[in-house]
Amino acid sequence: xxxxxxxxxxxxxxxxxxxxxxxxxxxxxxxxxxxxxxxxxxxxxxxxxxxxxxxxxxxxxxxxxxxxxxxxxxxxxxxxxxxxxxxxxxxxxxxxxxxxxxxxxxxxxxxxxxxxxxxxxxxxxxxxxxxxxxxxxxxxxxxxxxxxxxxxxxxxxxxxxxxxxxxxxxxxxxxxxxxxxxxxxxxxxxxxxxxxxxxxxxxxxxxxxxxxxxxxxxxxxxxxxxxxxxxxxxxxxxxxxxxxxxxxxxxxxxxxxxxxxxxxxxxxxxxxxxxxxxxxxxxxxxxxxxxxxxxxxxxxxxxxxxxxxxxxxxxxxxxxxxxxxxxxxxxxxxxxxxxxxxxxxxxxxxxxxxxxxxxxxxxxxxxxxxxxxxxxxxxxxxxxxxxxxxxxxxxxxxxxxxxxxxxxxxxxxxxxxxxxxxxxxxxxxxxxxxxxxxxxxxxxxxxxxxxxxxxxxxxxxxxxxxxxxxxxxxxxxxxxxxxxxxxxxxxxxxxxxxxxxxxxxxxxxxxxxxxxxxxxxxxxxxxxxxxxxxxxxxxxxxxxxxxxxxxxxxxxxxxxxxxxxxxxxxxxxxxxxxxxx
Amino acid sequence: xxxxxxxxxxxxxxxxxxxxxxxxxxxxxxxxxxxxxxxxxxxxxxxxxxxxxxxxxxxxxxxxxxxxxxxxxxxxxxxxxxxxxxxxxxxxxxxxxxxxxxxxxxxxxxxxxxxxxxxxxxxxxxxxxxxxxxxxxxxxxxxxxxxxxxxxxxxxxxxxxxxxxxxxxxx
Numbered sequence: 001x002x003x004x005x006x007x008x009x010x011x012x013x014x015x016x017x018x019x020x021x022x023x024x025x026x027x028x029x030x031x032x033x034x035x036x037x038x039x040x041x042x043x044x045x046x047x048x049x050x051x052x053x054x055x056x057x058x059x060x061x062x063x064x065x066x067x068x069x070x071x072x073x074x075x076x077x078x079x080x081x082x083x084x085x086x087x088x089x090x091x092x093x094x095x096x097x098x099x100x101x102x103x104x105x106x107x108x109x110x111x112x113x114x115x116x117x118x119x120x121x122x123x124x125x126x127x128x129x130x131x132x133x134x135x136x137x138x139x140x141x142x143x144x145x146x147x148x149x150x151x152x153x154x155x156x157x158x159x160x161x162x163x164x165x166x167x168x169x170x171x172x173x174x175x176x177x178x179x180x181x182x183x184x185x186x187x188x189x190x191x192x193x194x195x196x197x198x199x200x201x202x203x204x205x206x207x208x209x210x211x212x213x214x215x216x217x218x219x220x221x222x223x224x225x226x227x228x229x230x231x232x233x234x235x236x237x238x239x240x241x242x243x244x245x246x247x248x249x250x251x252x253x254x255x256x257x258x259x260x261x262x263x264x265x266x267x268x269x270x271x272x273x274x275x276x277x278x279x280x281x282x283x284x285x286x287x288x289x290x291x292x293x294x295x296x297x298x299x300x301x302x303x304x305x306x307x308x309x310x311x312x313x314x315x316x317x318x319x320x321x322x323x324x325x326x327x328x329x330x331x332x333x334x335x336x337x338x339x340x341x342x343x344x345x346x347x348x349x350x351x352x353x354x355x356x357x358x359x360x361x362x363x364x365x366x367x368x369x370x371x372x373x374x375x376x377x378x379x380x381x382x383x384x385x386x387x388x389x390x391x392x393x394x395x396x397x398x399x400x401x402x403x404x405x406x407x408x409x410x411x412x413x414x415x416x417x418x419x420x421x422x423x424x425x426x427x428x429x430x431x432x433x434x435x436x437x438x439x440x441x442x443x444x445x446x447x448x449x450x451x452x453x454x455x456x457x458x459x460x461x462x463x464x465x466x467x468x469x470x471x472x473x474x475x476x477x478x479x480x481x482x483x484x485x486x487x488x489x490x491x492x493x494x495x496x497x498x499x500x501x502x503x504x505x506x507x508x509x510x511x512x513x514x515x516x517x518x519x520x521x522x523x524x525x526x527x528x529x530x531x532x533x534x535x536x537x538x539x540x541x542x543x544x545x546x547x548x549x550x551x552x553x554x555x556x557x558x559x560x561x562x563x564x565x566x567x568x569x570x571x572x573x574x575x576x577x578x579x580x581x
Numbered sequence: 582x583x584x585x586x587x588x589x590x591x592x593x594x595x596x597x598x599x600x601x602x603x604x605x606x607x608x609x610x611x612x613x614x615x616x617x618x619x620x621x622x623x624x625x626x627x628x629x630x631x632x633x634x635x636x637x638x639x640x641x642x643x644x645x646x647x648x649x650x651x652x653x654x655x656x657x658x659x660x661x662x663x664x665x666x667x668x669x670x671x672x673x674x675x676x677x678x679x680x681x682x683x684x685x686x687x688x689x690x691x692x693x694x695x696x697x698x699x700x701x702x703x704x705x706x707x708x709x710x711x712x713x714x715x716x717x718x719x720x721x722x723x724x725x726x727x728x729x730x731x732x733x734x735x736x737x738x739x740x741x742x743x744x745x746x747x748x749x750x751x752x
Contacts, residue, residue, distance in 0.1 A: 003748075003750075004748075005747050005748025005749075006748065007729055007731075007741060007745065007748075010728065010729050011727065011730070011731070014726065014727045014728060014729075015727075018727075035665075035696075038665070121666070151732070152731060152732050152740070154732075155700075155727070155730065157671060157699070157701075157703035157704050157732075157734050158668070158671040158672050158700075158704055158734065159668070159671075160668060160671075160700055161665070161666050161667065161668025161671070161697075162668055163668075227732075227740075238668055238669060238672045239669055239672050239673075243669075273680065278733045278738055278739050278740060278743060279732075279733055279740060281742075282742065285742040285747070288747055288749045291749055291750040
């Protein structure tokens with residue numbers, strides 16, 4: 001993976017010093033909260049319901065084992081013993097104290113990490129295919145480009161105060177696993193008929209209040225020109241994106257307002273002046289960065305490991321895990337393994353300090369010391385020998401990280417919701433927990449098959465509910481939490497925005513609603529047809545009709561489900577300088 | 582006082598801001614060093630050209646292309662930051678320097694604060710009218726928050742990878 005040179009180190013160290021000074025000026029009262037808020041957000045520091053939350057960048061989802069150990073250390077020393085992996089492949093700590101944050105950043109800098117631009121109206125952490133470099137369907141490894149764009153976007157002087165946040169995603173594979181169609185800019189590395197590498201560029205995708213699938217602005221931008229091209233897009237957006245209405249400020253609204261042809265014309269008029277200029281990426285720079293992502297020293301191994309096959313046929317638990325949590329690898333004899341952070345009873349995406357330390361050990365032992373975070377909020381060990389799978393499975397089971405549910409109903413994507421987030425209308429984590437408990441039976445889950453269930457606590461859509469096969473959105477009605485259910489959303493190559501089935505439900509009704517949706521599916525499906533394919537074939541009306549055909553029981557007891565980690569926490573004293581004091 | 586060329590210096594320019602009742606055509610522009618709004622410049626160009634020295638300033642929503650033909654007339658071009666989180670001024674400054682080729686004083690006015698000065702300087706500003714309630718000497722420190730940058734802009738036309746030997750695998 002990429003390693004910092006003296007320049008990367010210097011920039012991050014100077015950033016820590018700058019932020020330390022900003023924090024000191026806030027504590028002394030020199031900066032008002034209004035002035036400080038925007039500065040701290042650029043450093044990923046939010047004020048949530050209970051405490052400050054620090055979001056640390058995991059550039060394109062890739063971590064070394066020493067970085068994972070640092071997370072465990074931070075969880076223990078500065079937080080309450082756990083962290084939360086987010087849908088942007090980042091990690092969040094929920095209970096940090098403002099005066100500690102500069103020290104946390106110092107510690108992060110020692111392992112080449114930071115929290116830069118993980119919030120605020122700037123270019124955010126660039127997300128990436130979690131199987132980059134190992135996927136069988138990959139044309140070009142996107143990670144060198146993601147790193148080059150990370151550096152370009154870091155403290156870009158023109159783009160620190162955009163109309164709204166700005167998110168990039170990048171993939172180099174034929175199957176899009178980075179949800180590039182729902183990003184402000186989506187990049188797909190492609191080859192043209194001459195075999196030259198470039199980017200298909202999508203613009204104006206996004207979720208939130210107005211979900212939009214991105215539109216192609218260019219079918220092929222040569223790789224050398226990608227910085228100048230995306231810079232032109234962001235420059236046009238910076239000048240003309242709306243700043244009068246928070247909900248109309250994303251680039252998708254500008255692209256819709258101008259139309260893609262006019263938007264493209266403006267971008268290309270701008271690009272004319274910069275194309276071929278100093279921003280052009282050099283072969284030397286690409287080669288320098290790409291060398292960090294060279295394949296590790298794989299062994300020559302047989303395609304199929306006989307012992308694995310044998311264990312698979314006589315151990316159902318292992319077979320389930322192999323089927324759901326083990327993914328193919330481009331090198332014979334290797335596989336990628338997903339460690340599930342979706343065990344029933346645990347908040348989706350949460351990992352304890354002990355689990356993180358253990359994952360670091362597993363990465364060193366089984367996967368060249370590297371770890372990836374997925375936008376589905378799980379952990380991947382990408383380069384595991386098949387002959388190690390049984391040992392890894394045993395170890396992961398001990399850690400509670402081997403739930404064989406990847407891609408299944410209980411692999412729920414879930415935002416922090418009303419338990420933590422000041423923006424949320426409703427709780428997400430307890431609902432995910434209640435749902436997981438209702439549908440825990442592994443045979444049932446495997447029978448239902450692949451289904452994406454996404455739960456967002458508000459319209460900001462951190463859990464991407466619009467592109468869940470089933471999406472649940474927390475809404476506020478007269479101060480009470482309600483949940484709107486949609487079906488038919490999808491991510492990937494055939495992205496679609498889900499359609500709301502009707503009026504919203506109480507917390508205690510939601511599991512029953514899901515059961516009804518699944519019942520329609522089970523009765524209507526052909527063979528191995530996935531839920532989403534059935535929805536697309538028969539339409540959403542049969543689902544809607546059945547769900548609303550008779551009153552849905554409201555299980556009031558369910559609504560009492562709590563988030564234990566929250567309850568168990570020691571009191572957090574709100575300091576005088578916080579906006580909630 | 583303003584910050585100019587990285588030092589706190591006296592400033593004898595005044596910035597003309599239109600009151601609601603003022604119209605760009607009729608507002609009176611005092612003699613001496615005045616930075617007038619673009620609308621006033623466009624409305625009174627012929628008479629303003631007779632001033633010994635004149636400046637013009639842009640709202641963050643205005644197109645700097647409007648200045649192209651008159652660049653030589655201005656001793657100062659100002660760009661307003663109505664609030665510091667309005668980032669249009671950075672792209673305006675970039676445009677004025679890069680696309681119009683303006684070499685004179687480019688001044689940030691309005692909600693100009695220490696923690697934005699580094700970015701402002703990078704995009705071509707060389708003068709900063711720091712918000713009056715802030716300590717301008719303290720704000721000066723903001724210009725040196727970083728000693729190195731990754732990307733090209735006005736102050737540094739080459740990206741880092743074209744300027745230095747970056748570290749590679751094993752170095």
